[in-house]
Amino acid sequence: MxxxxxxxxxxxxxxxxxxxxxxxxxxxxxxxxxxxxxxxxxxxxxxxxxxxxxxxxxxxxxxxxxxxxxxxxxxxxxxxxxxxxxxxxxxxxxxxxxxxxxxxxxxxxxxxxxxxxxxxxxxxxxxxxxxxxxxxxxxxxxxxxxxxxxxxxxxxxxxxxxxxxxxxxYVRGEHIIDWCQNRQLGLKARLQLMIQVCSAVQYAHSHLVVHRDLKPGNILVTEEGDVRLLDFGIAQILQGAHSPGVAQESALPEDGTQPITWRYASPEQIRGEAPGIASDVYSLGVVFYELLTGSTPYQPADRSRRALEQAILHDAVAVPSSRVREKKSRRALRGDLDAIIQKALKKTPQERYATVDAFADDLKRYLSGDPVRARPDSLWYRSSRLLRKHRWIAAGSLLFTLSLFIATAVSLHQARIAQAETIKAKAMYQFVVSLFNPDQKPDLDLARRQMTLKELVSHGVDQLMNELHEHPDERARLLHDLGQLSVQLGLQEEAARIYTVSLQQAKHHYGSGSNEYASVLLDAVEWLSGNNRSREACQYADQALAIYQHNQAAAEKLAVAYRKAGHCGVNLHPAGFPQDIHYLEMAVQLARSAADQAELSTALENLGLAYLNSDRPDAALQTFSESLALRQRLYGPHAWQTAESQQSVAISLDSLGRTGESEAARLQALQSMQEIWGRNHYFVSESKAYLADMLVDAARRPEGLAYARSAYDIMLLPDWRHQKLDYLENASASYLKILIRSGSLAEARKVCDQFPWKTPVSYPILRNILLNHCGTAYLHFGDIDTARRFADDNLRLWQQHWPNQPSRASGIYLLKADIARAGQHHVEAIREYQRALHSAGQKNHYAQTEAWLGLARLAGADQTLLPLTQMQAELNTFLQPGQREYWAGFEASMREALGNVYLARGETQTARAELEAALAIREKADDTRNGLWYALTLRSLASILQSDNPQRARQLRQQAAGICRQYPSCQWEAMSRPASHHIKHP
Known part of the structure; x- marks a missing residue:
């Protein structure tokens, strides 16, 4: 029929x-x-x-x-x-x-x-x-x-x-609705899954692909709890669409079938209009509605499709919270979530969220307790959200601040009976009360009970600027405490005012040679360092140390001064600078005899970092391990200080080639940071970046990429975007490492384009990584001048900070070799590859293996440059049991280098075996859709297969050509090798 x-x-x-x-x-x-x-x-x-x-x-x-x-x-x-x-x-x-x-x-x-x-x-x-x-x-x-x-x-x-x-x-999983219901997931977990969905849809939109059929059946959750979006663009293929995501595309194919599921279709799709971004936003809104309420937005009495169409086109959406029976769930949905869903389900596309990213941003704002943009802005609404977000902190901050200020007043009252001291105590009490009742009303100003900790501290700074001048000691203590809070809360303007006033007051009342003045100088060091004023910060620390030494200050004070002066120097002087190491070792020695063991743990962390930067990983591991044990005793196993020390130990293990041992420590540190700070804190970003660094050359590189991307995304959030630059610099460096090593150069270039290059260098090691990787990204997109400038800048940075550590220059030589090769200066390129190989030694495996590969592509069978015995021995170092998984990227480069050498020697079968093994690793680790290195490996293998398997060779070349179209560098990478070179090793 x-x-x-x-x-x-x-x-x-x-x-x-x-x-x-x-x-x-x-x-x-x-x-x-x-x-x-x-x-x-x-x-x-x-x-x-x-x-x-x-x-x-x-x-x-x-x-x-x-x-x-x-x-x-x-x-x-x-x-x-x-x-x-x-x-x-x-x-x-x-x-x-x-x-x-x-x-x-x-x-x-x-x-x-x-x-x-x-x-x-x-x-x-x-x-x-x-x-x-x-x-x-x-x-x-x-x-x-x-x-x-x-x-x-x-x-x-x-x-x-x-x-x-x-x-x-092939995806194993359950539909998102079933997944949540079968596991009885709470509201927060459901929102986090929805944010994952939005991330995927936004990514597709950025590539001009509109889904058009978003529904629970196309959203799976894997056994690991990760979302997988299905059917992206498949409708366009099967329905004969002209081009995914193009606004002119018809919603109705020629055969009359509908490429949509009616329950999740937008009004414009019902009308047969072109679907676009707004249609996907609408469908996500329907899915979200069902995910939170268990029912659909429209339930007409007549269950025909025509009735459903009319409801979608004309009926108001039932408020989500009204569809929930449980009182607790109804209360959770009421307000923000109701508004978010209703905005996504507006009849008119222009009234919905402009992008899926904006939709996701409101979900994140809800989770973090910030005001959502779906609701009308008002002072009352913003204030209520701030109070809810910081209800425990606000309550704690009130108690903390009151105890901070009142305790000083009470201690003065109890310790000193004299009338003058009583007056001081009353003045302190009056200052505290005025924070909450500035107008001296008969009753307490209850409007101020909703202040956040930041607002409270900021208001306290304003108040203190004009009060307690007749009580300098008490004012100095309050300035100290508020200064520390301002720095920790990122209140830069308040911190600047406090330290300016504190220095003026200390100089006026105690003199510029007093311990009080030195203490204020040290207080300001952290604030100056965080504002890219490291040189000025070190001057303050050195001046304070000289004052303490002259006055023969107590060991506790000297320990802090030595630590801050040494830590400053680490960021300004060459690695291993004797004075910096001496200062930090003195800080540890003095802190051991002090009562404040917290200061000892901080001094150990700073000293371990200095050892690590000066290429002394054994000493670093010993120092970090002592700090970890101390912090476990002081703070317990789940404190952020303990997690920080766990990360430090893991980094030291990694530097010693014990990567497998470091993984457990990094994962534990990340879990602790997330439990303490939440998922969007800088410390969590830092932990994810450290974990990504461990996986950068592993067979699990895609997993590392997910951690690195998440770390980078956190730093782009409004809470952190304008904080200390090294936050962004650290996340960018980790993200770039994996992008470059997996061959994802297009994304790497975007990260490089967004980085604020004109800012001062605060952490040289991070800038070194950025310059190397961004230079590589720009080079392979044809911007040779920028790549050369980055290499030259980085060489000067190395000469300033690590002149005695050649391994840190190996990446620079590698970049310079690639630049020479791009200009067809093969003799110069070979010389630079040799310099990279010589300087890398056994410390920079990435530069070492990439230098071998570069030489192999250029020099072929030249045994003076490419001794097979040595190359095979170096490959074997990456095949150690228990470690091989973490060095898979190095193994792939070495096998490909050997394959090129064997090919040049005419040993085709051996060459093929090595390149097949390299390709298998790259298929797991590299970006097989955009990865340049993967494309080059495909091309090398194709040249071997041409004689005995021309069909597969043609397929490999076509696959490589599809990737290479986006990289101008494929042209110079494909140039024929010079016939012979006789260049001796330096």
């Missing part, structure tokens, strides 16, 4: 009605339909059966749909069997069927693509005449969607038998 267009419209509406009924109701409804419309009943039962099978297999990537020609695809549905081949794929097991396609578990038949995939086979009658010509173009666009939360489209094509196929990531 052939269905007409009107039959299809009726059948589509009946399907929607059936899906809204529970099983018992649906059975009775179908029995009535069988009597009234037998043909439609039969076809609808087939469609429901296909949908049931699709629901049982979460990896089925499109909603079941039905075509206009009955029976035409039945043969196609049963024509495949395990072991059969479709294009390059071997079928293993049928996973499910839908109305438009069947899905099979498959692997590439030649074995080069190791992972299992879900192979979607659209039925022949589901394809119109324009599909074949668009397949390759759509594949190229959609394959760019490389995101942790998006199920990837690996490839697409047409077999020799004219069967279209789509190779997709």
């Amino acid at each position: 052939e269905l007409s267009g009107s039959d299809w419209q009726q059948l589509s509406g009946l399907f929607d009605e059936a899906m809204d009924l529970d099983p018992a109701q649906r059975q009775r409804w179908l029995e009535r339909l069988a009597a009234d419309h037998p043909p439609l009943h039969s076809r609808l039962c087939q469609l429901l059966a296909a949908h049931q099978q699709a629901e049982e297999h979460a990896f089925l990537l499109t909603a079941p749909k039905i075509t206009l020609h009955d029976g035409a695809h039945r043969a196609a549905q049963t024509a495949y069997a395990p072991g059969m081949h479709v294009g390059p794929w071997e079928l293993k097991q049928e996973l499910g069927k839908g109305g438009m396609a069947s899905v099979w578990l498959a692997v590439r038949k030649n074995g080069e693509f190791k992972r299992e995939i879900a192979l979607k086979l659209p039925f022949p009658d589901a394809l119109n005449g324009t599909i074949v010509s668009r397949f390759i173009r759509e594949r190229d666009i959609l394959s760019q969607l490389t995101h942790p939360y998006i199920a990837r489209l690996y490839d697409a094509g047409i077999s020799a038998e004219q069967q279209a196929w789509l190779a997709l990531e």
